[in-house]
Amino acid sequence: MAIPSAALIVLGFVAIAVLALLRAGLERSARARRFFAFTGRIEIALIALMLLALVLFGCAQILLRNAFNSGLLWADPLMRHLVLWLGALGAALASARMRHISVDSLSRLLPPSLLPLRRLVVYGVTAVAAYALMIAAVRLIANERSYGDVAFLGIRTWVLQLVLPIAFAMITYRTVLAIFLGRESAESGLEE
Amino acid sequence: MMVVVGILLAVLALYGMPLFAVFGALALILFHQSGVDVSSVAVSMYSIAGSPLLVAIPLFTFAGYLLAHSKAPERLLNLSRAFFPGGLAVVALVACAVFTAFTGASGVTIVAMGGLLLPALLADGYNRRFSLGLITASGSLGLLFPPSLPLIIYGYVAEVEVDQLFLAGLLPGILLVIMLATYGAYRGKRDGVRRDPFSFARASAAMRAAAWEIPLPVVVLGGIYGGIITVMEAAAITALYVLVVEVFVYRDVSVRRVPSIVAESMALVGGILVIVMCSFGFVNYLIDAEVPMRILEWMQTYVSNKYTFLLILNVFLLIVGCLMDIFSALIVVVPLIAPVAAGFGVDPVHLGIVFLTNLEIGYLTPPVGLNLFISSYRFREPVLKLASASVPFLLLLFAALVVITYAPALSLVLVNAFAR
Numbered sequence: 001m002a003i004p005s006a007a008l009i010v011l012g013f014v015a016i017a018v019l020a021l022l023r024a025g026l027e028r029s030a031r032a033r034r035f036f037a038f039t040g041r042i043e044i045a046l047i048a049l050m051l052l053a054l055v056l057f058g059c060a061q062i063l064l065r066n067a068f069n070s071g072l073l074w075a076d077p078l079m080r081h082l083v084l085w086l087g088a089l090g091a092a093l094a095s096a097r098m099r100h101i102s103v104d105s106l107s108r109l110l111p112p113s114l115l116p117l118r119r120l121v122v123y124g125v126t127a128v129a130a131y132a133l134m135i136a137a138v139r140l141i142a143n144e145r146s147y148g149d150v151a152f153l154g155i156r157t158w159v160l161q162l163v164l165p166i167a168f169a170m171i172t173y174r175t176v177l178a179i180f181l182g183r184e185s186a187e188s189g190l191e192e
Numbered sequence: 193m194m195v196v197v198g199i200l201l202a203v204l205a206l207y208g209m210p211l212f213a214v215f216g217a218l219a220l221i222l223f224h225q226s227g228v229d230v231s232s233v234a235v236s237m238y239s240i241a242g243s244p245l246l247v248a249i250p251l252f253t254f255a256g257y258l259l260a261h262s263k264a265p266e267r268l269l270n271l272s273r274a275f276f277p278g279g280l281a282v283v284a285l286v287a288c289a290v291f292t293a294f295t296g297a298s299g300v301t302i303v304a305m306g307g308l309l310l311p312a313l314l315a316d317g318y319n320r321r322f323s324l325g326l327i328t329a330s331g332s333l334g335l336l337f338p339p340s341l342p343l344i345i346y347g348y349v350a351e352v353e354v355d356q357l358f359l360a361g362l363l364p365g366i367l368l369v370i371m372l373a374t375y376g377a378y379r380g381k382r383d384g385v386r387r388d389p390f391s392f393a394r395a396s397a398a399m400r401a402a403a404w405e406i407p408l409p410v411v412v413l414g415g416i417y418g419g420i421i422t423v424m425e426a427a428a429i430t431a432l433y434v435l436v437v438e439v440f441v442y443r444d445v446s447v448r449r450v451p452s453i454v455a456e457s458m459a460l461v462g463g464i465l466v467i468v469m470c471s472f473g474f475v476n477y478l479i480d481a482e483v484p485m486r487i488l489e490w491m492q493t494y495v496s497n498k499y500t501f502l503l504i505l506n507v508f509l510l511i512v513g514c515l516m517d518i519f520s521a522l523i524v525v526v527p528l529i530a531p532v533a534a535g536f537g538v539d540p541v542h543l544g545i546v547f548l549t550n551l552e553i554g555y556l557t558p559p560v561g562l563n564l565f566i567s568s569y570r571f572r573e574p575v576l577k578l579a580s581a582s583v584p585f586l587l588l589l590f591a592a593l594v595v596i597t598y599a600p601a602l603s604l605v606l607v608n609a610f611a612r
Contacts, residue, residue: 041451048454051254055435058251058428062421076244079424084241086250087469090462091212093455100210101463101517107208122209129213132220133233133470140234161238167466 013131016173024180040096047089054082077152081160088167095130095174120179127175134168141165197221211520212463212470219473226477236472240465244424245348250461251427252339255434256295257457259405260304262444265291267402269308274395279385280316281326281376284309288327289334289369294408299566302331306570317385324573325581326376329589331563332555333372335518336365336548339412339426342518345464346544349526354423355416359606360541364549364596371588404437417610464519471520475527484531491532501536502597505529506550513554517562521551545603549593556582556589 026032057075064071094100107118144158151157198218205214219233240246259265265287272287273280284305292301306327313323335342338358347354380387388394399406412430415421421429438445445453478484495501512521526547533543555563558579568575596602 044451044455047458048451051250051431051454051458054247054251055428055431058247058425059432062425062429066420077241079247080241080244083247083250083465084238086458087240087246087462087465090250090458090460091466091469092462094459094463094466097459099459099463100212101467101520102208102210103205103516106206110207118207122204122207125204125217126209126213129217129220132230133213133216133237136220136230137234137237139229139231140238143231160241161234164234164237 009135012135013128013172016131016169017176020173020176021180023177027181043089043093047086047093050082050086050089054079054086057082074152081151084160085163088163092167092170092174095171098178116182119182123175123179127172127179130168130171130175134165134172137161137164137168194221194225211516212466215467215474215520215524216470219470219477222477223473233470233473236476237469239472240468243348244422245344245354246465246468247424248339248344248354248427249341249464250458251424251431252294252341252344253461254454254457255427255431256300257453257460258434258438258445258450259291260295260300261449261453262438262442264402264405264438264444265304265308267398267405269305269312270398271402271406273388274391274398278373278377279380279387280309280313281318281322281380281385282373284313284326285330285333285369285373285376288330289337289365290409292330292332292334293337293340299331299562301334302327302563302566302570306331306567310571315386317383318380319383321577321581322379322383324567324571324578325583325585326372327571328563328567328578328582329372329556329585331566332552333368334365335552336361336368336545338362338416339423339430341464342522342548342551343544344423345468345519345522346526346547348468349522350530350540350544352540352544353611356541356607356611357544358413358416358423359611360545360603361548362606363602364545364592367595367602368549368552368589368592371592372585375584375588404441408433467520468523471524475524478528484528487528488532488535492535495536498536498538499598501533502538502546505533505546506593506597509547509550510553510557513551514557514559514561516554518548518551518554521554522547539600539604541607542600542603546593546597549589549596553586553589553593556586 023036026036057072057079061071061075091100107115110118141158141161141164144161145156147157149157151160201209201214201217205211216233219236220230223230223232268287268291269283272283272290276283276286288301288305288309291305295301295304309327310323313326314320318326334340338361340361343357343361344354346352347357408430411433412426415426415429416423435450439447439450491501491504495504509525512525516525529547530540530543534540538546555561556579558564558575561579564575564578564582567573567578571578
């Protein structure tokens, strides 16, 4: 993986913004909304499976150690990486609902007419920051691939790190989408 | 240039820019300026896969959310009502403290317990203002009890053994509960509220109803201190146990509802962990620039002893608690303050308890006191009214903070006896 040039980096951001714009355009179609509700459920199911795996491996380790005086050597690194994945995908989920931890004490004082402007500026900068963090993660993976380290069970470290750029790309996309949709949260499909 | 960017980001943060993005942007800019490749920011993101301790966070959070969505709050309330004399106010405080320990002080307590408690308190004859203040204050009471999320995060950030922190929080946590409960009992007596005499039949019924949940604290604490399981394994057991009990034994939560509870809890976990990921680059930069050492040197020229330092620390942390939420405050401020406190001879375990008590007070203070906003949302009351209703409780918490700060033994006696 070559380290992307400045032009490619800008192009990548534009591509994400265009995707978000298209998605926002589909918001009026009931069929499209059902489709995105479906993909939202797949996303949650994936996260639920990871959490279930975390629970089961944790309990299996206790059983193995206390009852059989053994344990799976790869279970600990696996669980730690599951937390990385859960944390990153959970953050992407928090972006869909705009549930990120923030301070936000001044926007209560703004007149309602200025709120869309606030959203544009704050979310715009957030999207750019999230995208820059994605680029940082892509660079990390490019470096890590050249080392070729193995984390556990023959799985290479860079493969496990892939969740970082994926999650930050999702965060970027969802933050831009919230701007286009003109509301505080991005994904209609994820609302209960 | 850097100053301008810093001020700009601070202003955006006050207008609601997510804190992970604020810290991430700061880290990227600082590293880029000092000629370090930005991939080092991502290196610190990946470092969260290196900590066994963090494994406990999604597991305990999920268990807490599941409990919150079940009828456990009701059973816990009935149980406390059957066993604690002194009126419902006292009961409410005890039940909320226990519940908060399991739900990690994320505001779930007010949402889950408040809806039950407010009507019950009013029906028993407490006045509305007092009741609102009580529920708002008790929403974070109990964050010193194991296995609360802030304790685990402090342990991770300050590199302190979490089982020591779990023990250290017990007595200070009990002190907080007793102080608020005494006030609650006094108000109950003064206002002549309804009081139930102890009834054996009621107590045993409440115990039978909660029979599956009563062993939970024993599983967590007993397992950890019996040396059978680690904190991370206790979290896995708790999650499995709560899942089985609430979904299959009590059937409070249907299997179909579990994914949405997973989503809700993992959005919170992601929100916390992404701040850990993004701020570590920034924090490491400040540590490399020897910022904590400079603060220490500067303070040592003005402050000569530990006690004055602790006073200044409390004032500083109260301001932090007013401005930041507990998780980002822990993640960003602890690494900078811990070396300074160590320089003044403050025990890191004691520091953790002082830190969390301050931040607990921050839950009740404007402008960002989380409890005020959650109560305001839940009970449809203006934030300012809730803030003023919380004032008596706030004063009591201040008094407790003084005791906890200047009597380190309260935090350390159990740790020294059992875990060192």
